[in-house]
Amino acid sequence: MDIENFGVIEDLYSDIKKEQEEQLESLKKKKCQIAEIDTYLDGILSKEQNDLQVFLPRKVENLYHDVIEQNKQKREKLVAECDEIEKFLHMGEVKLERLERIIANQSVLFHLKQLSVLDVQEKERQRIARDLHDSSLQNLTHLVHKVELSSLYIDQDPVKAKLELATVESGLRKVIDDIRNRIYDLRPMTFDDLGLKEALLKLFVVLNQDEKYKIETDIDDINADLSDSETELALINIYRIIQECVQNSISHSKGDWISVSLKDEKKFYKISIQDNGVGFDLKEAIKKNRHFGLLVVEERVFLLNGNIQINAENGTSILIEIPKKVEEE
Known part of the structure; x- marks a missing residue:
């Protein structure tokens, strides 16, 4: 998973989290409304019933039938809405748990990739250093000795000195070709x-x-x-x-x-x-x-x-x- 997709998952997690909070707030309000309706109905069916029985022979349910039915229907509707919200919140929690696991795993994976990048870079540096040491550096060291030897021959035996310098020239060309190949290998x-x-x-x-x-x-x-x-x-x-x-x-x-x-x-x-x-x-x-x-x-x-x-x-x-x-x- 690349960084862009990882960002999409984090955005999705934030959106679900925000929606969960909004739905939870809505659930609290609806439960408060249900509690208010319950209190209202209990009041009608208890205190007022006792007071009205002194004056009226009819039951309070008959007297307040329409009001009670309206509140019961409203209560049933709120309870159904609360059930739906609770189901939604449960599914949201499941989604959030899954996304949290994905984010945790991807964070570990992203960290491992960062370490791998550093590891590959370090191994490339080691390879280049090893190749230069084993080839160009050793060849140049050998050619330096050749030049020093030529300086000793130049007065006593100019011909031999020229032959040594010709060898040095040939060796330097090989080193140049070797370094050129190393540069080509880099890019x-x-x-x-x-x-x-x-x-x-x-x-x-x-x-x-x-x-x-x-x-x-x-x-x-x-x-x-x-x-x-x-x-x-x-x-x-x-x-x-x-x-x-x-x-x-x-x-x-x-x-x-x-x-x-x-x-x-x-x-x-x-x-x-x-x-x-x-x-x-x-x-x-x-x-x-x-x-x-x-x-x-x-x-x-x-x-x-x-x-x-x-x-x-x-x-x-x-x-x-x-x-x-x-x-x-």
Whole structure:
């Protein structure tokens, strides 16, 4: 449930609460009217009856028949209205209890999503820091040593110094390419320029540079309005989800075939990623905190109010449904 729908439920709760209070006030007034009628009738049938029996042989009911009947009918009508109000109040209380449970559950869910957002952000930072440390930073450190070595050779053996500097130049170009790839990984430029499908196809080429895997694709060309922040967020997260799943298959499956499907359906984006690898024990992986990438995928799906099913017995099969934004009529 998104924040807007959560607000609708809170508004509904407030409206029912206000209506309950109005009906309760109306019930009190009607019960006061019933009490007044009872007092009035008791007065007629007691005190006045005793006084009139001295002078008149007729019963007081006959003397005040029309007045008594009118008040009895009014009383019956008020009692029926009170019964209806009490039934309405009971149903209202039931509705309020249900809404209170929903609001409490959604408050917990909203809090969990906030924590998940922070968790995903922190894990992304850790991944970026780890990748930079293991690649670019180490390469740059190695190149610094090369430059220092070249400075020692430059007077004694200029040719050797030039060869070392040529190695440094080549290494720096590789570091630049590596950093460029990291920047592309943070925000694929093809995603903004050409759309999700082309960004994914380019991604698969980069991930499968050694062509070890046969990657089959069935990806719909999703022409979504990226100026809408909610839709843009959903699509970039779909990109990240597919990226992580394919990267996991390439890194861990030990297979040679991957299938990727992304279908643009009426109410959902449906994602399917399969490989013919060795699979893994899902419960054991969760227990030992392995397959870190899949945990990130599950958190992303949770944040998008989606559903995910993972089957890792014979190869790995991942099915995901991401709900689309509900368009206002």
